[in-house]
Amino acid sequence: MGRHVHTAGLAVAAADPVRPSRPGWWRQALALTGKDIRAELRTRVAMSAVGVFTFAALMLLAIATEQLRDAQAVRQTVVYGLLDRQSVAVTGADLRPAWDAVGKMGLLWVLLSFAAFSGLSHSFVHEEETGTVTALRLSAPAGAIYAGKLLFNLLLLFAIAAVVTPVYMLITGMPAGTPGVLALLMLGGCGGLAATATIVAALAARAGSGGALYGALGLPLLVVFLLLLLNAASGLYTVDASVVRIIRDVGGLFSYDVLIVAVSALTFQYVWEE
Amino acid sequence: MDTRVELELREVSHRFGLRAVFENVCGTACGAQTLVVAGANGSGKSTLLRIAAGLLAPSSGRALFRWNGQELDAVARREHLGYVAPDLMLYRELSAAENLLFFASLRGISPSREELISMLAEVGLKGRGRDLVGAYSSGMRQRLKYAFALLARPPVLILDEPTANLDDAGVEIVRRIIDDQRVKGGITLIATNEARETAWGDTCIRLGSQ
Amino acid sequence: MMTTTSTPPASSPSGRKTAPIQGAWWKFVLVGALMCYVIYGAFFIAGGAVGFGHSGDPARIVFFHVPVAVLSYVCYAVGAVYGVLFLRRGKPLDDVKSASSLELGFVFCILATITGSIFAGVQWGQYWNWDPRETSIAIMLLLYASYLVLRSALADNVAHRGRLSAVYVLVALVPATFLIWVVPRIPYVQSLHPQNVIANPSNTSPSYKAVLFPSFLAFTMLYVWLLQVRVRFIQLSERRASRRAEQRGQ
Numbered sequence: 001m002g003r004h005v006h007t008a009g010l011a012v013a014a015a016d017p018v019r020p021s022r023p024g025w026w027r028q029a030l031a032l033t034g035k036d037i038r039a040e041l042r043t044r045v046a047m048s049a050v051g052v053f054t055f056a057a058l059m060l061l062a063i064a065t066e067q068l069r070d071a072q073a074v075r076q077t078v079v080y081g082l083l084d085r086q087s088v089a090v091t092g093a094d095l096r097p098a099w100d101a102v103g104k105m106g107l108l109w110v111l112l113s114f115a116a117f118s119g120l121s122h123s124f125v126h127e128e129e130t131g132t133v134t135a136l137r138l139s140a141p142a143g144a145i146y147a148g149k150l151l152f153n154l155l156l157l158f159a160i161a162a163v164v165t166p167v168y169m170l171i172t173g174m175p176a177g178t179p180g181v182l183a184l185l186m187l188g189g190c191g192g193l194a195a196t197a198t199i200v201a202a203l204a205a206r207a208g209s210g211g212a213l214y215g216a217l218g219l220p221l222l223v224v225f226l227l228l229l230l231n232a233a234s235g236l237y238t239v240d241a242s243v244v245r246i247i248r249d250v251g252g253l254f255s256y257d258v259l260i261v262a263v264s265a266l267t268f269q270y271v272w273e274e
Numbered sequence: 275m276d277t278r279v280e281l282e283l284r285e286v287s288h289r290f291g292l293r294a295v296f297e298n299v300c301g302t303a304c305g306a307q308t309l310v311v312a313g314a315n316g317s318g319k320s321t322l323l324r325i326a327a328g329l330l331a332p333s334s335g336r337a338l339f340r341w342n343g344q345e346l347d348a349v350a351r352r353e354h355l356g357y358v359a360p361d362l363m364l365y366r367e368l369s370a371a372e373n374l375l376f377f378a379s380l381r382g383i384s385p386s387r388e389e390l391i392s393m394l395a396e397v398g399l400k401g402r403g404r405d406l407v408g409a410y411s412s413g414m415r416q417r418l419k420y421a422f423a424l425l426a427r428p429p430v431l432i433l434d435e436p437t438a439n440l441d442d443a444g445v446e447i448v449r450r451i452i453d454d455q456r457v458k459g460g461i462t463l464i465a466t467n468e469a470r471e472t473a474w475g476d477t478c479i480r481l482g483s484q
Numbered sequence: 485m486m487t488t489t490s491t492p493p494a495s496s497p498s499g500r501k502t503a504p505i506q507g508a509w510w511k512f513v514l515v516g517a518l519m520c521y522v523i524y525g526a527f528f529i530a531g532g533a534v535g536f537g538h539s540g541d542p543a544r545i546v547f548f549h550v551p552v553a554v555l556s557y558v559c560y561a562v563g564a565v566y567g568v569l570f571l572r573r574g575k576p577l578d579d580v581k582s583a584s585s586l587e588l589g590f591v592f593c594i595l596a597t598i599t600g601s602i603f604a605g606v607q608w609g610q611y612w613n614w615d616p617r618e619t620s621i622a623i624m625l626l627l628y629a630s631y632l633v634l635r636s637a638l639a640d641n642v643a644h645r646g647r648l649s650a651v652y653v654l655v656a657l658v659p660a661t662f663l664i665w666v667v668p669r670i671p672y673v674q675s676l677h678p679q680n681v682i683a684n685p686s687n688t689s690p691s692y693k694a695v696l697f698p699s700f701l702a703f704t705m706l707y708v709w710l711l712q713v714r715v716r717f718i719q720l721s722e723r724r725a726s727r728r729a730e731q732r733g734q
Contacts, residue, residue: 022353023382031379039367131363135422137329138352139380199655203648209637216633217652220626224659224667227619231670252666259658267651270571273349274330274643291642292729 025144032140032148033155036123045126046156050119054164057111062171068099069172104174105233106226108165109189113222115160120153120197121214124205142269146198150261153201154194161190177236181246185232188253192225195257199264202271228253279341279354279429279461280304281326283479286335288321295321298335301479305429305459308452310475312466317482319465320359320434326463327357327432341429351430353381356423358416359434366408370399370418373407374425381426397421398447412439420451429460436464436471449474511709518702522547525695545603547695551703553596553617556624557664559589559707564657567650577715579646582653583635584714588707590628597621616668623663627656 040046127133136145165186168174176182196218204214232249280302287297295318303309311319324330325337328348339351346354364373371390378385385393394403397417407415416439423431431452437445452474455462464471472478526547566582569575600618605611612618634652638645 023379027382028380031376035365035368035376038372039365043367130366131361132365134329134357134359134362135364135377138327138355138357139377141349144380196655199651203634203652206644207634207638207641207648213634213637217630220623220630221656221659223623223626224662227667227670228662234671252670256658256662260655263655263658267571267654270647271651292726 025141025147028140028144029147029151032136032145033151036148036152037155040156046119046122049122050115050156050160053118054111054115054160057114058164058167058171061107061111061168065099065172099172101175101177101237102230102234104172105236106230107172108168108174109226109229111168112157112161112164112189113193113219113226115164116157116193116197117215117218119160120156120194121201121204121211123149123152123198124201125214128205128208137272142272143265145272146202146265146268149202150195150198150264153198154190157190157194157197161186175237181236181250184250185229185236185253188232188250188257189229191257192229192253192260193222195260195264196221196225199260199268199271202268206271225256228256278305278343280338281309281430281461281463282338282340283322283326284336284338286322286325286332286337288318288325288330288333296481299479299481301477303461303463303477305461306456307477308456308462308464308475310464310466310472310478311481312472312478313481315467319481320361322479322481323359323432323434323463323465327355328352329357339430353426354428355430355432356426356428357432357434358419358423358436359432360438362419362422364407364415364418364422367406369404369406370394370410370421371403373418374421377422378425383425393421393424396424396447398443413441413444416440417444417447420448424451429458431455431460431462433462434465436466437468511705515702515705515709518698518705522695522699522702525698543603543607545599547699549596549599549603550696551700552592552599553621554700555703555707556589556593556596556621557660559585559592560624560628560653560657560660563589564653567653570646570650576646577719579650580715580718581711582650584711584718586628586631586653588710588714590625590632592707593621593625593628597625620663620667623667624660627660631656
C-alpha cells in the first residue's frame with residue numbers, strides 16, 4: 001500500500017530487519033546441538049557419568065574374562081601344537097576357540113549399550129527436570145528438536161566408541177578384520193544405538209521417571225539390533241567374504257537404523273507436544 | 275496498521291483426567307487490547323493461557339489465533355507470540371547473553387552485540403549479560419524471561435503472573451512493556467490474581483465457581 | 485468491562501450408556517464348543533504326526549502351540565494399529581483397545597514360549613535351544629514385557645499414558661517386524677544352534693487338518709472375544725471411577 005506505519009514487529013516479516021523469516025529445521029537442529037555441546041563442555045555431566053561408567057565396566061570386564069583369555073591362549077597353543085605333529089583327530093567342538101572374534105564384538109556392544117543407556121538420557125531428562133522444555137517448544141518445531149538431540153547423542157556415542165574400542169581391542173585382543181568394514185560396522189552400530197537411545201530418552205523423560213524406566217524400555221529394543229550387528233560382524237571376520245554378503249549384512253544394519261530414525265521422527269511430535 | 279492479530283476463545287473447556295478445570299470459556303481480543311484472566315488459585319488461569327499459546331490442546335472448544343486474517347494452528351502461532359510464565363525456565367548453565375543468542379538463533383535472528391546490550395538494558399539487566407542464569411536471583415530471572423519473550427517483537431504477549439518476583443522497578447518495566455504493546459497495536463493476555471494488574475486490562479474473564 | 489464466565493464443577497466425561505457386547509451369548513457358546521472339539525480332537529481325532537519320535541504323540545501340542553504363537557504376533561500388530569489410530573484421532577477407546585490387545589498378546593506369548601519349550605524338551609531332550617523361532621518368541625516376550633512396564637509406570641499419568649504407549653509400540657514395531665521376517669533368515673542366528681529340525685508340519689494328513697484349522701479359528705475367536713470383554717471391563721471401571729469422583733465432588 002505504500003504507507004509506512006511505524007509498528008516494529010507488526011510490519012510484514014520480510015521487511016523487518018529484526019525478524020527475518022524462520023530458519024530451516026536443519027539450522028535449528030544444529031543450533032540446538034551446538035547449545036547442548038556448549039552446555040555439556042561446561043558442566044561435563046553426561047560425559048563424566050558415561051566415562052566413569054565405561055572405564056569401570058572395562059576394568060570389570062578385564063578382570064572377569066582373565067580366565068577366558070588365558071584359556072584361549074592355551075587352547076591356541078594346543079591346537080597349533082597338534083597340527084604341527086599332525087596327530088590325533090580332534091572333534092570340531094574342541095578346535096573351536098574359547099572366545100571367538102564375533103563373541104568379543106558382541107561383548108563390546110553390550111558394553112557400549114550399557115554405556116549409552118547410562119548417559120544418553122541426559123539430553124532429554126535434563127530439559128524436562130530443569131523445566132526448559134517450554135522455552136524450546138516455543139522456539140522451534142518438534143522435528144528440529146528431535147534432529148538436534150539425535151545429533152548430539154550420536155556425537156557423544158561416537159566419542160565414547162572411539163575411545164572405548166581401541167582399549168577394548170587391547171584388553172581382549174579382538175581382531176580388526178577389514179578396517180573399512182569395521183568402520184562401517186561401528187558407524188551403523190552407533191547410529192542404531194543412538195537412535196534407539198534418543199527416542200527412549202524422550203519417552204522416559206516425558207514419563208517423568210528418568211533412569212530405571214529408561215533402561216527397561218531401551219535394552220529390549222536393542223536385542224534384535226544386536227543380532228543384526230553380530231551377523232554383520234561374522235561377515236567382517238570371515239576370510240574372503242564376498243562383497244555382496246558384506247553389503248547385505250552391513251546394509252541390513254543400516255536399514256534398521258534408518259527405520260528407527262524414521263519411526264522416531266514421525267512419532268516424536270506426539271511425545272513432545274501436549 | 276498493516277497487520278491484524280486476533281485471539282478468540284470459543285467455548286474452551288479442559289479437564290485433567292476426571293476433573294474438569296473450566297468449561298465453555300469464551301472471549302476475544304483484537305489489536306491494541308489487553309485481556310485479563312482472573313480467578314482464585316487452581317481455577318485454571320495458567321491452563322487457559324497455555325491453551326491460548328498453543329502449548330496445550332484443550333479437551334474441547336478452540337482457541338483461535340488469526341494473523342493477517344490467516345488462522346494459525348497451535349505450532350505455527352508460536353512464532354508470533356511471546357510467553358512469560360512461572361514454569362518457563364531458561365538454561366541455568368548458560369549466561370543470559372548465551373541464552374538470548376541461542377533462542378534468537380532458533381528464531382532466525384542474529385542480534386548484534388549492541389542489540390543484545392539494549393535488550394538486556396530494556397529489562398533492567400544491563401551489565402549482567404555475562405553472568406550464568408543459575409547465579410541470578412528470581413527477580414532477575416523473571417526480567418530475563420521478558421527479554422526472551424520480546425526477542426522477535428511479537429504481536430501477541432501472553433503473561434502468566436506478570437509481576438511475580440519483581441520489585442517496584444521491575445513492575446514499572448512490565449507496565450511499560452504492556453503499554454508499548456498497546457501502542458504497537460498488539461494483544462496482551464494476562465493471567466493474574468492481583469487487583470493492580472487486573473486494572474491494566476480492557477476486558478476480563480473470571481474463572482472459578484461464583 | 486467485565487466479561488464473566490462461571491464454571492460448574494466436574495461433570496462426568498461420558499454420560500452415555502455402553503451397549504452390551506454384541507452377540508455375547510452365541511460367541512460364548514461357539515468358542516466354548518469349538519475349543520472343546522479342538523481339545524478332544526487333538527488327542528483322539530488327529531493321528532500322530534509322521535516323522536517325529538514317540539510315534540508323533542508329543543507333536544499334538546502343536547495344535548495349541550502354533551495358533552497361540554501366531555496370535556502373539558497378531559496381537560502386537562493389532563495393538564500397533566490401534567496405537568496409530570489413537571495418535572491420529574485421539575479417541576481414548578483406541579488407546580484402551582491397543583493396551584488390551586497387547587496385554588492379551590503378552591499372555592499368548594507366554595503360552596507360546598512355554599508350549600514351545602515343553603515340546604522341544606520332550607521331542608529333542610533340550611528345553612531351550614536358541615534356534616531362530618525360540619529366540620524370536622523370547623524377544624517378543626521381552627518387547628511385550630517392556631510395554632507393560634511403561635504402561636504401569638504411567639498408571640497415574642493418564643494424560644500422557646496413551647500417547648507415550650502408542651509411540652513406544654510403534655518404535656518397538658521395528659524390531660518386532662525384523663523378528664518375524666528377518667531374524668529367522670540371518671545366518672548368524674541359524675548357526676547359533678547346532679542342528680534341530682524346526683517343526684514344520686508339512687505332513688498334513690486329513691485328520692491333522694481337521695483339527696489344526698478349527699484350532700486356529702477357535703483361538704482367534706477366543707482372542708477377539710477376550711479383547712471385547714477386556715475393553716468393556718476397562719470402560720466400566722472407568723465409568724465407576726468417574727461416578728465416584730462426581731459424588732465426592734458434591
